[in-house]
């Protein structure tokens with residue numbers, strides 16, 4: 001039973017009970033046992049309903065309760081032992097016991113008859129959690145969804161749409177899924193390194209089945225959570241095994257690269273890549289920066305369709321880049337998120353990676369099937385590490401698995417089976433290549449149409465031909481932040497603030513509208 005002292009401490013009110021315990025025992029027994037607890041319950045309910053609804057909550061509290069608030073300005077902490085659940089503080093520990101625990105631990109006996117009190121307030125233990133800014137790419141889609149205009153266009157995220165601007169599921173994907181149903185595949189856990197058939201297929205697709213690195217078992221391949229997850233896994237590996245190394249990242253690059261290395265606590269710096277004067281590659285600047293970096297750095301390279309610029313080195317330039325990387329004992333780290341999507345040919349888009357492997361260099365390659373197979377939400381990709389010996393590859397793989405296990409345990413099977421079925425079946429594989437050519441072809445047509453419209457409408461004589469020389473899903477328009485904002489605010493064209501537009505989200509029919517929006521933003525906004 002709650003003693004008078006306990007009760008008084010619980011309510012913190014300077015009452016007669018505190019002053020003189022005899023007063024408590026002078027109250028008739030029935031009153032002590034029934035009426036007082038009933039009153040307390042009633043008070044409790046009042047508090048947990050009315051106070052939650054009240055905006056001016058501090059004013060509606062009894063004075064003595066207000067005093068219980070420990071923290072000064074924000075009133076964050078009510079009392080030790082209070083649980084705060086998304087803005088509602090519920091004292092689950094009886095206050096009597098809380099107070100006693102300061103001097104002696106509560107026993108079972110002392111719990112008997114304790115007062116359970118719920119106190120609702122507008123404070124939270126998450127008061128210090130600040131609002132995160134929206135993601136610069138995926139946040140654009142959220143803003144797009146909220147816009148009710150008929151004219152709106154989502155050119156933010158790099159996701160392929162049909163001419164009707166609808167998402168597209170490849171026919172080969174549907175066929176591969178049908179095969180899975182027919183075979184009655186189960187949903188057992190995959191091994192940590194993923195589906196064997198997928199790992200084999202993905203490495204062969206990237207390096208070529210007859211590549212000596214594959215033949216000699218020098219490639220450690222681990223299925224991971226698409227391109228992002230594969231990059232993140234490799235970043236964690238770098239952090240552990242190359243703690244003094246830095247990663248060199250192109251300027252500009254896909255925004256998430258920096259997040260990934262920051263998150264893995266891997267230091268990075270930028271190398272020059274884009275030259276705004278020529279709207280092309282700053283090749284000399286790139287080589288200078290890669291040369292100037294500390295020996296043994298990682299150099300992050302976009303295997304094809306550089307994001308966001310759409311500017312790729314030529315085969316000769318790739319060779320020179322490989323020369324410098326070799327000379328400096330750097331480790332190339334390729335991000336291949338668009339194989340087959342840049343040129344329409346899987347082999348051509350993998351040629352940069354193969355140039356480096358042919359030189360016998362050890363390197364990393366992160367792969368993604370989000371774009372080329374349209375498996376965005378299946379999160380299917382892989383990290384490949386080409387090593388100089390099969391023994392090194394085995395050890396590297398074992399460590400990648402060790403990192404993956406506590407991170408996400410093992411990867412999802414659905415996308416892995418789709419890829420394995422498509423790549424492993426000659427007729428599906430051919431069909432995939434045709435579908436990919438169609439998708440890449442539609443983007444090229446849109447690119448041409450945007451250029452034609454810009455050239456027609458812009459009477460200033462500005463040369464827009466850089467749009468045609470860029471490759472892949474994106475066009476780097478050269479629009480600055482304010483101009484990009486104008487595209488969105490005035491024209492309902494959703495795009496990233498760095499001036500990148502995804503041509504894969506555009507239809508031929510909307511090219512003219514886009515050209516008008518670009519010209520207005522380019523000339524009328526500074």
Ligand code: PLA
Nearest residue numbers: 137157158226227228254307335337368370
């Ligand atoms: N690497 C690069 C260079 C990318 O552009 C992207 C995706 C990825 C990796 C990762 O893709 P994945 O995890 O889905 O395999 N970039 C997109 C989407 C298409 C995004 O930002 O997540 C983009 O709009 O830039």
